[in-house]
Amino acid sequence: MTTNVHVHLFYGADPRFYRKGDEIGCLYGYHHAESEQFALTYSQDARESAPVRLVRRALKAALGFDLIHTVRNRAEILRSDVIWTHTEQEYLSVALLLLLNGRASAPPLLLAQSVWLLDKWQSYGLLRRWVYRKLIARADVLTTLASENAQLCEQYFGRKATHVYYGLNTGDFPPQRPHAWQAHGPVRIAAIGNDRDRDWDTLIKAFGNDARYSVRIATRRRIPAKLRAANVEIAPAAGLKKARELYDWADLVLVPLRPNSHASGITVMLEAAALGKPMVVTDVGGLDDYFSHRAASYVPPFNAPALRDAVDKLVAAPDAALAQAQVASEELLSRDLTTRQFAMQHVRITEDLLRRRASPRGRRADDALAARAPRQSRGGL
Helix, strand or coil, X not given: CCEEEEEECXXXXXXXXXXXXXXXXXXXXXXXXXXXXXXXXXXXXXXXXXXHHHHHHHHHHHHCCCHHHHHHCHHHHHHCCXXXXXCHHHHXXXXXXXXXXXXXXXXXXXXXXXXCHHXXXXXXXXXXXXXXXXXXXXXXXXXXXXXXXXXXXXXXHCCCEEECCCCECCCCCCCCCCCCCCCCCCEEEEXXXXXXXXCHHXXXXXXXXXXXXXXXXXXXXXXXXXXXXXXXXXXXXXXXXXXXXXXXHCCEEEECXXXXXXXXXXXXXXXXXXXXXXXXXXXXXXXXXXXXCCCCEEECCCCHHHHHHHHXXXXXXXXXXXXXXXXXXXXXXXXXXXHHHHHHHHHHHXXXXXXXXXXXXXXXXXXXXXXXXXXXXXXXX
């Protein structure tokens, strides 16, 4: 039998339009799971006027999830066997939809992947936490991209979470083992990222207004004018071509971070490893789940001198810097940190869920869930 899997992504990730013409499939690589066993559909973006877009975004900001986008895709969600989500912004709204549209038998299985939720949890009020717990309880499996987040799931929700490993699109960044490395003068430092946990302050304190370093930061985040420096160039991260040009220019790639639990910065680390660039990375967020301390120079958070010292050590020892980059390249390949493997982890989790559902005990659990679900029509909210 074919299992119908619906991949519910954020508004803007519709595979019909995202990087149209590049033939990359689905963002994050879920399309690699397509097979005779698994038939995939994806959330679709509806055309909307500016006022409607404003209302949808305002409601999303208030709720913490995009309910309107989910309701628009309710037909595909409700007819599916399994739903995969990429962040809590998707699975919380899907869980609400499923609870309000209870199916009498074999309701869709929900894989709920948390990214930023656990970092924010303590800042939420009692009512929001109560509502979110009710919605999280509807998920059949909790997944995270970092072991630290998995531990927090158990701490906050009393449930074990499965750690899945994020992966690189090797079509965009074909892995290439480095064979030589030598820094320029001044040393070329690249830092890329739009994540809220990037620590641009510490990066600029470490290298700003020092002629020994040339720094390029690619981000859409606003950096205060007081942090600007003559040797630091700041520009938006504008597409794959610009990112590749920045990596090609750089001697080293830096990933400066504030403490977090969700592996912030892992995309840049994967790309730098594929391109053979030595890395200096803040030691937070479970990034060493992916790359060992032999594959990157890890430094404490908020420590500008340590960040600068790590760069200086690599520059002073080109052979050691090359060896580090080679280890990162090898770990990328040996651990198969690719979008294909990311998708196949979801396949294995789903296969396990389906086997458990097929067992007598699993069927009884489904019957109990259906009995508790509100009786409403399939037509919507």
